[in-house]
Amino acid sequence: MENIKQIGDKFLVLINMKYFIIMFGLSLILYLGDVVLNIKTCCKIDPLEGSGFLIKTRGCLIPNYLTFNVKVNRRYVNNFQSGRCSPDVTKFVHSKTWHQTNIIYIDSKLVQNLFENQENFSCFYSPCNKKDLENCFNEKYLLRAAARITDLYVLVNCSYNNRIIFNDFFTFPSNKELLPRVDKKKSKNQLNVVVWGLDGVSRQGFHRHFQRTARIMARLQATQFLGYTKIGEIAFSNIIPLLTGVKDYREINSSIFSDFKNKGYLTSFAEEEKKFINLFPFEKFDFYWNTEYLNLSNNDCPQNKLFEYSERLFMYLHEKGRDFFGLFWSKKFNYLDVYLSRLLIKLEQSNVLNNTIFILVSDHGDQNNKLRLTHLGSIEDRLPLLYVYFPLWHKQSFKEAHCNLKRNAERLVTTFDIHKTLQTLTDPFNINYETNDFNLNKSVSLFSLISTRRTCETVEISSHFCSCNGFKDVGVEEDVSNEIMDYVREISNDTTKILTNRLHLPPIGFNQNFADYTVLFSSNYSNLHYEATIRKINGSDYKNHFKLIGNISEIETPAMSTVTNTLH
Known part of the structure; x- marks a missing residue:
């Protein structure tokens, strides 16, 4: 009887163990399913979004143009140098x-x-x-x-x-001796914010000419913003809103440097060409790199000095445990990809990137090459580069905010949004965000969900710079093209020749009483080419029939008619 009782006890133990294993397995499946469901719910893709488009929302459709077009590669990629700078002079x-x-x-x-x-x-x-x-x-x-x-x-x-x-x-x-920390309420964790700017690099141009850096940004799981659109013609009109939140330089009375400084951050400013420093006479940077020192070197690749300086600065402040905000603006040169990728690798290996938010941004696309005269080059100029890298631990700490940021990578984004994001990052351990789809403000933090109804008009992007909703080619011999050129000749006092004409397609479901045309034309007085967006107002007399939208863009690329015919 005792043996039977022992067998019965063992049988009950086995049943209990099987029951426990089954219940544990079911619980684990439910838990993992819940995690996956949460991720999918948080980072779900908008039903309108799909292949064939960079941006496909209710307010903006941007077709996905091929980055590595065969003809573009042959003319612009294969001839682009890469590798290490070889100085003409010996470095003693x-x-x-x-x-x-x-x-x-x-x-x-x-x-x-x-x-x-x-x-x-x-x-x-x-x-x-x-x-x-x-x-x-x-x-x-x-x-x-x-x-x-x-x-x-x-x-x-x-x-x-x-x-x-x-x-x-x-x-x-x-x-340089560091001043004591001002804000004693700072978190124990260090988190730097670095904005690294590339002058005149489009998103697609970046993937052609910066393949080393692009691979590193992909490996670091940095978020690439496909709908980042410029709001002005030149660097100033795009970078001023990023740093100040205003469009007109006459309205500048403070900048993002002051916002970070008030939170106890050290600030740094460095640029290879004197562009932006005069905009901030009221700022006192903790570290400032003078561009005039480049003239003191007879090295044929003096641009590497900026990378040498920034690397030493990052390492120094990392060792001292001081968080900082810095803007570093580099000009485009043949070996920039080498130095930028090398810098990122060193920052990763030294663990600096684990405590750094790294924003890689550009002001506009390349405006001084042959490609700019083509339809592809015109679109690229309007879609500059924007990558945002966050350490993994920050993503895990603020999952929903980063889900919003990832979804915004496929929305229409401007420099105003970057400025709002930087303001949020002055307190990076207290991220405020919104998840509703109704925010049509001009400036929205990338941690908050940008509305799918956002259009160029709602964020004050001129039709001249808007790439949403695509274009339709219009023959240069058609009546509307001739009428437009008559109007252009009237306002420019120049005898011009039209090269291309493209009709802006309106957003889906939007009714407009006007039509916008972007025309590329040449001047009879110079070798320059120009681009302008002309609005044709329906149902009006000829006097008010046309209107210039924005300014006339000057394209400094002489003798490009053969390229236009080849690539358009």
């Missing part, structure tokens, strides 16, 4: 940071190999701690083999037989 002096000590040193082996009489070779260095060049680099010191540098900037020149053969300058941001 180098700089490095060794155990938190900044030094410059002479390449003694190179000197021995090149010069028999080494006594006739000499190098001098001049330090400077000022952000401007006035009364700077006045003192000179002989560089014997190496020297410890305690200044922010150093100018070096080397000569042989009393003839200068080498000029260069070096920057050491870690030699």
